[in-house]
Amino acid sequence: MLIVRPAGPSDLASLMELAVLSGRGFTSLPEDEATLLNRLTLSEASFSGAIAPREAWYTLMLEDSETGRIEGLGGVRAAVGVARPHFSFRVMTLAQFSSAINTRFDHKALVLVNECAGWTEVGSLYLRPERRSGGAGSLLARSRYMLIGTERQRFSETVMAELRGYFAPDGTCPFWDGVASKFFRLPFDEADHMVMSTDGQFILDLAPRHPIYVELIDTAAQEAIGRVHIEGEAARAMLEHEGFRGSGLIDIFDGGPTYSVPRDSIRTIERTEVLAAMKGDPADAPERLVSTASLGGFRAIRAKVRIEEGVATLDGGAIDALRLKSGEMVRVRQ
Structure with a gap:
């Protein structure tokens, strides 16, 4: 994994x-x-x-x-x-115009x-x-x-x-x-x-x-x-x-x-929700991106996740990879 x-x-x-x-x-x-x-x-x-x-x-x-x-x-x-x-460098357009010859020049320039x-x-x-x-x-x-x-x-x-x-x-x-x-x-x-x-x-x-x-x-x-x-x-x-x-x-x-x-x-970020993790059999659930919900012990994997009633069910291998205990929160990308 x-x-x-x-x-x-x-x-x-x-x-x-x-x-x-x-x-x-x-x-x-x-x-x-x-x-x-x-x-x-x-x-x-x-x-x-x-x-x-x-x-x-x-x-x-x-x-x-x-x-x-x-x-x-x-x-x-x-x-x-x-x-x-x-x-x-910002790529900018600098416009110059001369009324004497009624001509406009647009120059691309790099500006620090x-x-x-x-x-x-x-x-x-x-x-x-x-x-x-x-x-x-x-x-x-x-x-x-x-x-x-x-x-x-x-x-x-x-x-x-x-x-x-x-x-x-x-x-x-x-x-x-x-x-x-x-x-x-x-x-x-x-x-x-x-x-x-x-x-x-x-x-x-x-x-x-x-x-x-x-x-x-x-x-x-x-x-x-x-x-x-x-x-x-x-x-x-x-x-x-x-x-x-x-x-x-x-x-x-x-x-x-x-x-x-x-x-x-x-x-x-938009499509991620925070759920309680539970160890179990996700069966034929789709693979999703899942991570811990805390910055300090951050870990992320792809694993099968079954989502029901605010609970994310993952198998033992996924739980161990994330170093989670049952009931801890995880972030799951929909």
Whole structure:
């Protein structure tokens, strides 16, 4: 059985392995043990309630209960842009009009903004390539919304997701080469690593302060604006299914799009109800997404659930996987 559970420092080796597999451009999963250990320590403190809600960053591991192997991870960051600005480019239209020649010009431009401050971010969604079918991705992705639903007041009214930007078949990043590198003047991998391993001061120091006219950048970089990495297409489809839509914001490094949605409009949150759990035979009941109802001991699985008169009946394996006692509350996605 696949179980989504909180991550902690003991998961460092598995997280490092996934970081290596994830490849270039996966900013939230750098190949750096110190950075990953800090993240796992922060996750443990977040689930235990040891830090302020807005500073929490919850990391979830997808574990195969039969083999013990970690098959993927996902994350929920309670609020971005709190300790430091969270910069994006907004793709805007700047209109210019000349009465002398009675002509109007509309120019697309990239404008540096800090609009996401305080938003909750769902991200870090990564699965081993061999697990990208059979519902594992859906379980992992939706478990993040189940987590948010357990204690909504801990999370922002707006939820965002940043999708990895486009990389060419030769491994280059057209948006970085055509735009961002002109300001940061570092190799992409070095700048990408610095995002997570430093306080980000270099972004504050070097990011462009004035609009960048899209017509003035090369064609390859223009075409990469808002384009998703080939490995991110499935993630985008899942986001759209939950109600996320493009926000008009893009990443300042790789040009990938930022999607957003009102927290209470996320489909999984809307269609989830809280029920008392009971151990029994669900018989031919349908499989549903089910999680614990508390943040501290959060766990999520897919299992057969029979719902009758406010009671969710699950078999012994599901009850054990969720570490529940009969009568405890669960959240069930309809």
